[in-house]
Amino acid sequence: MISLVAFALLAADGEPPLVAPEPPALDAIEFELAPIVYAAPPPPRPLPMPRIEVEAPSGLPPHVRSMLDAAIASGDAQAVATVTKLAKQTAPWAARDAEKLRDGFNNRIAEQKALAERQRHDRIKAASFFDGWSGELEFGASRATGNTRTLGLYGAAKGEREGLRVRHRFNGRADVQETNNETTTERWLLAYQPNFKFDDRLYAYGLGQYEHDRFLGYDSRYTLGGGFGYTVFTGPRLKLDIEGGPALRYTDFVDESDETTVAGRASIALKWAISPTASLNQDAAVYVESGNTNASSTIALDAKLFGPLRTRISYNIRYERDAPVDRDPVDTLSRATLVYTF
Structure with a gap:
């Protein structure tokens, strides 16, 4: 609108008006666009796996404990040693429990033998030549x-x-x-x-x-x-x-x-x-x-x-x-x- 007013004033003074150049057509304009390079995004970082806490079982399994109890009840030291070894292999988390049972059995056997030996000693000492x-x-x-x-x-x-x-x-x-x-x-x-x-x-x-x-x-x-x-x-x-x-x-x-x-x-x-x-x-x-x-x-x-x-x-x-x-x-x-x- 300002351009039209200025053009009218110049015409009134007797000067030829300035003609503004026409803008080029849009289809005559050549656009040069730089190629756009798309880079692949970096792979996502693997998320750490959550740590799963598993509570170790405690104590001997019932079937293992029953086998060990049966061996102890038999009074056979060799059988107790064998079953204890198998129990430790079957339930390694309870190896100490199996060893405690075995050690308790061995201690009782040792005490019984010591008592029997003391009783035999006293009996022989008190016996006459014609006894025993x-x-x-x-x-x-x-x-x-x-x-x-x-x-x-x-x-x-x-x-x-x-x-x-x-x-x-x-x-x-x-x-x-x-x-x-x-x-x-x-x-x-x-x-x-x-x-x-x-x-x-x-x-x-x-x-x-x-x-x-x-x-x-x-x-x-x-x-x-x-x-x-x-x-x-x-x-x-x-x-x-x-x-x-x-x-x-x-x-x-x-x-x-x-x-x-x-x-x-x-x-x-x-x-x-x-x-x-x-x-x-x-x-x-x-x-x-x-x-x-x-x-x-x-x-x-x-x-x-x-x-x-x-x-x-x-x-x-x-x-x-x-x-x-x-x-x-x-x-x-x-x-x-x-x-x-x-």
Whole structure:
């Protein structure tokens, strides 16, 4: 509007009016636009995962605890140790709980053993020499009639008393047989052996023994000896004693003069509980002396019948190098007998 007024004033003065240039058409204007570059936005940063707090279980699972309780109730230390190991693998978070139960069981067992040992100590200390003996009585017999008339009798006794420092052992045996009213077997043995214990395994022993077997060439034989013994196995199912030492022997021969010799003695005593109803025992001894060697070994298999009664099958072998000329130096005897234990 201002431009129109100015143009009119100029025209009134006689001057040609100034003509304003026309604006160029829009389609004649060339626009140059810079290219727009779009950059990809950066990837979003991963959000941290929220920490999930899981509360560790406490205590032994019920099924694991019941297994451990059953093992403890059985009183078997080996079973408790095995189940405890499995419980720690199954529930490691409760390993300490399982160990506490195991340790408690072991402590109770140790206390019971200590109490039993004190009671045994007091009982043995107060007992007389005739109290506290254990052992066995063995008896067997045979009889035959007809063309050959035979009668055989066999008896044996063993006794042992376990003291605090001294162990007493007694052994006696008699074996007699007649065939057609003629004596064909006549054996006697009586022995006493004290053991002086240094500990649970090592001990010193003394030995006094009498033997009679005129069919092996001697009417009587007396033995005095001593030495040391060692218990190789001391378990409740297996026990093995070995002994060795010198011995002084006096022998009254049937057809020769008397003789006194010094011998070396070695022996073993084995007891093996094969099962609750069966056991295997062996007693063997050998004497080595100048001009003579003799040995004896008995192996026996016992089977429990009922109560204190057992049946026994045994095999005995005896060797006498200096036997009479008309006698075999080796004698063997197999028998079946009944055994009463006490």
